[in-house]
Amino acid sequence: MTTLDTVDRHIINNLQEGFSLGERPFRDAAVQLGLSENDLITRLSRLVSSGLLSRFGPLFNAERLGGAVTLCAMQVPRDRFETIAQQVNAHREVAHNYEREHAFNMWFVVATEHQEEIEGVIAAIQSETGLTVFNFPKQQEFFLHLKVAV
Amino acid sequence: MTAAQANLDAVDRQIIEATQGGLLLVPRPYDEVGVRIGVKGSSVRARLRKMLEAGIIRRIGAIPNHFALGMTANGMSVWDLDDAAVAWLGPQVGALDFVTHCYTRPRHPPQWPYNLFAMVHGHSRQEVLEKVEQISRLLGQAAYSYDVLFSTRILKKTGLRLQAAKG
The missing domain is CATH 1.10.10.10 (Winged helix-like DNA-binding domain superfamily/Winged helix DNA-binding domain)
Structure with missing residues (x-):
């Protein structure tokens, strides 16, 4: 794992939101962080290329942009797990799929362009696997604390 | 939308x-x-x-890439929270600095009694469990039961590409 020095931590902890929309935004941010514009850009480039940051830029709210998203779960028998993972993942509408330790051991996100397509994907997965897909659409969202301290 | x-x-x-x-x-x-x-x-x-x-x-x-930053434990804490308490306790859970996502979702009784989902990231399972304990103290008797589902494997991750070009 690439190690972070104190300046990297300072950057990550203070630059997860509120990035300037000025003409020279890295210069604005660098002033706040006590760095030079060039140093900030160099360090961010390294953090992105080493994979410690997924990217640097706007984080869009998928639901506000069009398209529908839901979380689904299944109780998959252990001996069929790999096969069913392949069947589920074969749907391009399945964006993420996680194995979790629980009777509900497969959790995946279905993202479609239109709300009505969600039901079709769920129905297809149920008929291919013979298992019930439990649908957990988001109801209320409480303040998303997407920041993480490092 | x-x-x-x-x-x-x-x-x-x-x-x-x-x-x-x-x-x-x-x-x-x-x-x-x-x-x-x-x-x-x-x-x-x-x-x-x-x-x-x-x-x-x-x-x-x-x-940030949580995993690359050493936050390798990811626990989805799920709570059977009194519906009447959601409006005032939900925002308090969401405001905890170690909770990255917090939503209400439908229950599916009898298999699934939980209506509040709070994602907790940490450097270890122990750290995640300690944080979940803090949520438990915050919710008190308004939560009838809870569970923590640790992820053991990423089976697929394509990233949500936004389909903004259609219109």
Whole structure:
């Protein structure tokens, strides 16, 4: 794992939101962080290329942009797990799929362009696997604390 | 909500497509976006500001890779929370600095009694469990039961590519 020095931590902890929309935004941010514009850009480039940051830029709210998203779960028998993972993942509408330790051991996100397509994907997965897909659409969202301290 | 309902025009959608994978790390990143799509940098900045104010953009900045940063334990804590308490306790859970996502979702009784989902990241399972304990203290008797589901494997992760070009 690439190690972070104190300046990297300072950057990550203070630059997860509120990035300037000025003409020279890295210069604005660098002033706040006590760095030079060039140093900030160099360090961010390294953090992105080493994979410690997924990217640097706007984080869009998928639901506000069009398209529908839901979380689904299944109780998959252990001996069929790999096969069913392949069947589920074969749907391009399945964006993420996680194995979790629980009777509900497969959790995946279905993202479609239109709300009505969600039901079709769920129905297809149920008929291919013979298992019930439990649908957990988001109801209320409480303040998303997407920041993480490092 | 579709892109059209969010009042996004063709230029907004081009800006979304040009920036959702990240800004170029150059001194004038918004001008670069403008060059790419044929509008002024000042227009790119004004439109991004509007999208930020409308909640179409959640935030602009560094987007950390939890796993690469050593936050390798990921526990989905799920709670059977008294429906009458959701309105005042939900926001308090969401405001905890170690909770990255917090939502209510439907129960599926009898297999699934839980209605509140709070995602907790940590450097170890122990750390996640200690944080979940803090949530438990906060919810007190309003939570009838809870569980923590640790992820053991990522089976697929394509990233949500936003389909903003349709409209």
